[in-house]
Amino acid sequence: MSVISKAIQILDILVPQGMEKELSVTEISKELSMPVQSVHRILTSLCGHGFISQNSKTKKYKLGLSLMKYGFLMWDSLMLRSTARPYMVELSQTTRETVYLATRENDEGVYIDSIDSPQILKISEPIGLRLPLYIGASNRVILAYLPQKLQENLLRHVNWSSVPSLKPLSYEFIRQDLDQIRAQGYSVTTGEATDGTTDVAAPIFSYENTVIGSLNVAGPVLRFSRDNLQKYAFYVSKYADLISKELGYRSNYRARP
Known part of the structure; x- marks a missing residue:
């Protein structure tokens, strides 16, 4: 599976279902059956472009403002x-x-x-x-x-x-x-x-x-x-x-x- 496909899967899993959704690296890794290191690397890249943001307190991830802009x-x-x-x-x-x-x-x-x-x-x-x-x-x-x-x-x-x-x-x-x-x-x-x-x-x-x-x-x-x-x-x-x-x-x- 390509990196782009994996990134899209991560974005999909963070789509809110009636309320804002936050997941940890480990939770995303388990749900998508991806190595933790791969998930963390992709999340870091997506955060850098504003597509994902990280809660500074819980360290969990959610969709970022760039997606809202597009x-x-x-x-x-x-x-x-x-x-x-x-x-x-x-x-x-x-x-x-x-x-x-x-x-x-x-x-x-x-x-x-x-x-x-x-x-x-x-x-x-x-x-x-x-x-x-x-x-x-x-x-x-x-x-x-x-x-x-x-x-x-x-x-x-x-x-x-x-x-x-x-x-x-x-x-x-x-x-x-x-x-x-x-x-x-x-x-x-x-x-x-x-x-x-x-x-x-x-x-x-x-x-x-x-x-x-x-x-x-x-x-x-x-x-x-x-x-x-x-x-x-x-x-x-x-x-x-x-x-x-x-x-x-x-x-x-x-x-x-």
Whole structure:
């Protein structure tokens, strides 16, 4: 049995059953028929990463806060998708363009849901598509509302001569665009991720008043005239606000178009 499998078994045995559960090394060893030394080594490693914590008085072990953190992240993702879906349908019917829902995973934006445009000429990217947070409206609007220090950490080591964008990007351009996004409350990009495509995206915030995703309307650039662009920016912002409010967001953090 691999070390990972053993670690998962240890985590499973510590899952609370109606109340918090604490076990000693010996108790875990007996229940899982594992050598005490192996259990102790794995527990030490899991403690180091916060997945397990040790009671300083009893010396017994229980699940740590890191698992809670990942659990909340997964819950936020599931809640985001289920909450956003009916608003995505309305946005799609209003604009007749493709609608995407994106979230952040580390330094990337990921599409987690979409509704295709009913029109023959349309944009259709796969669910699960990942791109750096500085590429494309759906990602950059998330980046714009992250804390300043985190933005810098994400942008500091980018090799701008080899970014996976169809248009040349630079640190200076991205920094200026992030300021513009926060000033107007939405992001617009053209031809960065897909040639001939314009994207308009607005941020979605959680009950913790932090950005957790974005709502995005995308289509062929020929249909995104100045008038349509303003109209789409209004609607994508409106529905992103409604999703945020349903998720428990109560602040007026960003501007409206």
